[in-house]
Amino acid sequence: MEDLVEALFEAEAVKFGNFTLKSGLASPIYFDLRVIVSHPRLMLQVAERLWDVGRSVCHSALLCGVPYTALPIATLMATAHERPMLMRRKEAKQYGTARMLEGAFAAGDVCVVVEDVVTSGSSVLETADVLRQHGLQVRDALVLLDREQGGREILAGAGITLHSVCTVSRLMQVLLDRGRVDRATVDSVSAFISQNRATSPPPASSPAPSLVPAPGGGPGAVAQSYGQRARLPSTSAVASRLLLLMEEKRSNLCVSADVRMAAELLAVARAVGPHVCLLKTHVDALDDFTADLPERLAELARSHRFLLLEDRKFADIGHTARRQYQGGVFGIASWADLVTAHAVSGPGGLEALAGVGVPLGRGCLLIAKMSSQGALTTQGYMQATVAMAEARRDFVLGFISTERVTHDPSLLHVTPGVKLQPGGDDLGQQYLTPEEVVGRRGCDVMVVGRGVLEATDVTAAARLYQQAGWDAYCGRLQPATAS
Numbered sequence: 127m128e129d130l131v132e133a134l135f136e137a138e139a140v141k142f143g144n145f146t147l148k149s150g151l152a153s154p155i156y157f158d159l160r161v162i163v164s165h166p167r168l169m170l171q172v173a174e175r176l177w178d179v180g181r182s183v184c185h186s187a188l189l190c191g192v193p194y195t196a197l198p199i200a201t202l203m204a205t206a207h208e209r210p211m212l213m214r215r216k217e218a219k220q221y222g223t224a225r226m227l228e229g230a231f232a233a234g235d236v237c238v239v240v241e242d243v244v245t246s247g248s249s250v251l252e253t254a255d256v257l258r259q260h261g262l263q264v265r266d267a268l269v270l271l272d273r274e275q276g277g278r279e280i281l282a283g284a285g286i287t288l289h290s291v292c293t294v295s296r297l298m299q300v301l302l303d304r305g306r307v308d309r310a311t312v313d314s315v316s317a318f319i320s321q322n323r324a325t326s327p328p329p330a331s332s333p334a335p336s337l338v339p340a341p342g343g344g345p346g347a348v349a350q351s352y353g354q355r356a357r358l359p360s361t362s363a364v365a366s367r368l369l370l371l372m373e374e375k376r377s378n379l380c381v382s383a384d385v386r387m388a389a390e391l392l393a394v395a396r397a398v399g400p401h402v403c404l405l406k407t408h409v410d411a412l413d414d415f416t417a418d419l420p421e422r423l424a425e426l427a428r429s430h431r432f433l434l435l436e437d438r439k440f441a442d443i444g445h446t447a448r449r450q451y452q453g454g455v456f457g458i459a460s461w462a463d464l465v466t467a468h469a470v471s472g473p474g475g476l477e478a479l480a481g482v483g484v485p486l487g488r489g490c491l492l493i494a495k496m497s498s499q500g501a502l503t504t505q506g507y508m509q510a511t512v513a514m515a516e517a518r519r520d521f522v523l524g525f526i527s528t529e530r531v532t533h534d535p536s537l538l539h540v541t542p543g544v545k546l547q548p549g550g551d552d553l554g555q556q557y558l559t560p561e562e563v564v565g566r567r568g569c570d571v572m573v574v575g576r577g578v579l580e581a582t583d584v585t586a587a588a589r590l591y592q593q594a595g596w597d598a599y600c601g602r603l604q605p606a607t608a609s
């Protein structure tokens with residue numbers, strides 16, 4: 127191991143100086159393991175040492191390298207030890223199969239994640255999430271270098287054991303013993319490491335929410351209670367209504383009542399009513415919609431204290447969207463507290479919807495990031511959606527999204543694709559757990575459809591999800607605000 131550390135130093139994979147990290151922190155040490163592709167012997171050495179530390183968990187597992195640096199390393203391990211490999215894409219292909227994961231596997235297969243450097247563990251978690259969403263079991267990750275900044279503990283919390291070839295303190299000791307660095311450098315690195323330990327992972331593709339202050343100061347959205355957020359001056363009336371209701375009912379559960387018949391819809395509303403803050407409908411998918419249905423639903427919503435969300439996903443030009451919202455056989459604006467809309471048509475569509483909804487006290491959730499595999503909601507699209515929401519704060523109370531797209535605590539994140547077991551369906555739906563969505567990603571409301579509807583006891587299933595969602599929420603609060 128000592129020789130490997132020195133070889134990494136020689137290859138300039140470890141550097142000392144003053145570096146600004148992606149997070150904005152100034153660090154006295156920098157690891158750039160990408161350079162090892164130019165050193166074939168070193169590559170082989172790294173792959174062999176990783177195999178050594180992971181031998182007991184790798185011998186019957188698939189291997190998957192975190193893109194990109196660990197991809198060639200995992201390839202060397204897989205070929206040398208004849209283990210099948212999987213390749214995770216960073217972005218789904220925009221043509222052909224649109225797969226996020228390449229290679230052959232079956233649900234239940236065990237896969238070991240391979241990574242070059244672990245800091246908070248977020249890159250390993252991103253890859254593990256994709257693997258788990260495809261039904262694979264991920265229990266172990268191998269890493270060349272553990273920076274000892276909280277990644278091991280965070281991964282353990284997600285059920286993943288980290289096996290490392292080397293830690294940063296061991297690496298510094300080797301370099302000191304071999305006269306490659308002086309004592310002052312060792313001390314500054316160790317001070318930096320101990321002062322910059324993560325306690326929770328940042329959500330995928332964005333900075334750690336609990337560390338980001340809310341606009342105007344104070345803790346970020348994730349650390350504040352629903353009740354506190356309801357009372358912020360920037361929170362709209364309709365968002366505040368929902369947040370207070372969530373606090374009062376101790377529920378961040380939205381059941382998606384995707385049924386075919388009106389009687390079934392009413393039965394679901396009755397069965398889950400006490401356990402939800404929102405009931406989501408697709409009234410255009412009912413075989414027997416009648417004009418009296420909305421009032422019967424609204425009556426149940428009043429008696430059980432939940433709001434109605436019609437998941438209409440408006441996407442047309444303003445002139446048409448206005449008619450679809452206000453008129454037609456469904457008369458959505460007259461009964462749905464909230465609706466969903468795509469940002470794809472630009473601000474005109476939203477303006478038209480707001481023109482109808484605001485005078486009626488209604489709200490809108492803009493669709494920022496869909497749950498389905500290969501969704502075209504890219505980072506740029508998500509940012510543009512947030513900008514559009516910010517311009518119509520009187521109407522837009524938040525987003526439909528599988529991750530937080532803003533740290534503003536007065537905007538809500540409502541997340542579909544939730545089940546107690548991660549996985550997916552055969553048409554691209556992808557499921558995350560309540561703990562992942564609410565606890566780790568910091569989303570606010572979880573949308574559960576088939577997870578509840580396909581249960582033999584719908585009420586008991588709703589109660590179970592309500593508890594899981596609430597526990598995940600309490601777990602992310604600052605101690606002073608947890609209830």
Ligand SMILES: O=c1ccn([C@@H]2O[C@H](COP(=O)(O)O)[C@@H](O)[C@H]2O)c(=O)[nH]1
Pocket residue numbers: 382384408437495496497498526542543544555573574575576577
């Ligand atoms: O990105 C999205 C947006 C909306 N949905 C809707 O949520 C439910 C999910 O149902 P499950 O049975 O839990 O899969 C469904 O009504 C979708 O239209 C979504 O899944 N993803």
